[in-house]
Amino acid sequence: MHRYRYATIALLIASVALPAQAQWAGNGGRDRRGGNGTTYGDAVDAAILGQVSRDRQADKDARQVPHASPGYGPIANAAQARQACADDAVAQAGKGAKISGAPVARTMATGWEVEGAIHYGDGGDVPFVCSVRNGSVSALALQDASR
Numbered sequence: 001m002h003r004y005r006y007a008t009i010a011l012l013i014a015s016v017a018l019p020a021q022a023q024w025a026g027n028g029g030r031d032r033r034g035g036n037g038t039t040y041g042d043a044v045d046a047a048i049l050g051q052v053s054r055d056r057q058a059d060k061d062a063r064q065v066p067h068a069s070p071g072y073g074p075i076a077n078a079a080q081a082r083q084a085c086a087d088d089a090v091a092q093a094g095k096g097a098k099i100s101g102a103p104v105a106r107t108m109a110t111g112w113e114v115e116g117a118i119h120y121g122d123g124g125d126v127p128f129v130c131s132v133r134n135g136s137v138s139a140l141a142l143q144d145a146s147r
Contacts, residue, residue: 063109073135078105078112085114085130088140096121103130110134118142 075081082103090097103116111133117125131139 075111075132075135075137078107081105081112081130081132082114082116084132084137085128085140086116088137089116089118089128089130089142092140092142093118093120093126100125105132108133111138 075084082105085105086099086103090099097118097120100117100119103114105112105114108131111131114130114132115127116130117127119125126143128140128142130137130141
């Protein structure tokens with residue numbers, strides 16, 4: 001009985017290993033080593049390339065579609081963005097402030113960036129930068145007037 005133990009173990013190992021080897025070998029294609037089928041390295045490469053492709057598609061979709069749906073806020077174009085930022089800048093600057101020149105609006109992925117200047121009655125101009133995102137003013141920064 002003991003003399004068949006190793007033969008039995010070898011037969012069990014072969015019965016498990018041969019189907020696994022057949023699956024690993026694939027359906028007859030040639031790999032880099034000249035053998036048949038797909039290697040584990042090929043499967044890993046395919047998984048990595050698939051993930052890279054999904055990431056690139058997600059980036060492309062994010063660039064094409066704004067983060068918020070249209071109509072989220074009342075500001076829908078550059079002229080409205082300039083006006084809203086100018087109004088907020090004058091309100092933040094306080095009494096005696098008015099817009100100096102015409103603010104400039106630049107398009108961003110989710111809205112506009114507006115730059116301009118506030119003129120005080122005492123002769124000083126203070127620059128401001130404003131961000132309009134998703135249809136509303138999201139940030140306004142006035143440069144410190146003491147600088």
